[in-house]
Amino acid sequence: MTIKTFALGGDLTINRLGFGAMRLVADSVDGPPRDPGTGIAVLRRAVELGVNHIDTAGFYRRGAVQANELIRRALSPYRDDLVIASKVGPLPTPDGVLSGHARPDQLRSLVEADLRSLGLDWLDLVYLRADGMTEPAGGSIAERFAVLAELREQGLIRHLGVSNVNAAQLAEAQEIAPVAAVQNRYADDVGLLAECEDAGIAYVPYFPLGGGVSPLDAERLSAIAARLGATAVQVHLASLLAISPSLLAIPGTGSLDHLEENVAANDLSLDDGEADPVTPSR
Ligand SMILES: NC(=O)c1ccc[n+]([C@@H]2O[C@H](COP(=O)([O-])OP(=O)(O)OC[C@H]3O[C@@H](n4cnc5c(N)ncnc54)[C@H](OP(=O)(O)O)[C@@H]3O)[C@@H](O)[C@H]2O)c1
Numbered sequence: 001m002t003i004k005t006f007a008l009g010g011d012l013t014i015n016r017l018g019f020g021a022m023r024l025v026a027d028s029v030d031g032p033p034r035d036p037g038t039g040i041a042v043l044r045r046a047v048e049l050g051v052n053h054i055d056t057a058g059f060y061r062r063g064a065v066q067a068n069e070l071i072r073r074a075l076s077p078y079r080d081d082l083v084i085a086s087k088v089g090p091l092p093t094p095d096g097v098l099s100g101h102a103r104p105d106q107l108r109s110l111v112e113a114d115l116r117s118l119g120l121d122w123l124d125l126v127y128l129r130a131d132g133m134t135e136p137a138g139g140s141i142a143e144r145f146a147v148l149a150e151l152r153e154q155g156l157i158r159h160l161g162v163s164n165v166n167a168a169q170l171a172e173a174q175e176i177a178p179v180a181a182v183q184n185r186y187a188d189d190v191g192l193l194a195e196c197e198d199a200g201i202a203y204v205p206y207f208p209l210g211g212g213v214s215p216l217d218a219e220r221l222s223a224i225a226a227r228l229g230a231t232a233v234q235v236h237l238a239s240l241l242a243i244s245p246s247l248l249a250i251p252g253t254g255s256l257d258h259l260e261e262n263v264a265a266n267d268l269s270l271d272d273g274e275a276d277p278v279t280p281s282r
Helices: 036-048 067-075 104-118 142-153 167-176 190-199 218-228 232-243 256-267
Strands: 005-008 012-015 053-055 083-088 090-092 098-101 123-129 157-163 181-185 202-206
Touching: 036 067, 036 256, 067 104, 083 104, 083 157, 104 123, 104 142, 123 142, 123 181, 142 157, 142 167, 157 167, 157 202, 167 190, 181 190, 190 202, 218 232, 232 256
Parallel strands: 053 083, 083 123, 123 157, 157 181, 181 202
Antiparallel strands: 005 012, 090 098
């Protein structure tokens, strides 16, 4: 049976099926802002349904619609068991289009901005989102990760993560401070996932539903879905969760119907052969 929870950083128990907040603000990189009222309703329903891991970032914004602000308006005062994870690194234009990467000396103010917009005294998990659009650009992250490690020492951050990294960058970060989570695009990352599993690190694939850019294997999924009376998306999410007990899913949606569908994937029981990895192709 699939284990439904994971102890993030060894001490924060979260449900492995979480929520990605990026789609609350827009459905595509150049799409219009979405309705904030719907975003707030989606967040409240997610928590009602048992989601207690929300992945966000200060740079998830489109026009006046900002994910962190929606989260604060929807969910604060926060439940004790809610884990909000943020990312710093990319620098956005006011409209949320990524325009570069923060220098080490800019990271503290980005973390402080997240604390303000979310209305928190500390952040449970902050990833250093390293360079590269959809795959790691490589290069040293030591100087930037050390800044986050210092903020952790100062109590502004509870656990640290790295995102869009290769094995060498993960090892470099681990030399500086404990890493609680890796958030990468899953496509070719099987080796790093195994390493995370061994080290008790959460592995969080972004674009868990293909991000709207990589199609799911509809034919294969639909056959299993028909047997189970489920949808192809649900079978895909259940298969993803079956890959490893260290894998956390953060499907993103700005739709109440899709949210209900995605969270219900948690209750699907796949047969052995059906749980083969179903990674969206690039
Ligand atoms: N670290 C990084 O570099 C990085 C990069 C990208 C994303 N992320 C994180 O990963 C999270 C997930 O990624 P993502 O949101 O980009 O992509 P995703 O979860 O793979 O896919 C989201 C897309 O699928 C649609 N969708 C969701 N549920 C659906 C369903 N049941 N049926 C049909 N379509 C459905 C959404 O549209 P609707 O909104 O209309 O449902 C949206 O277009 C983000 O929210 C963000 O927190 C991190």
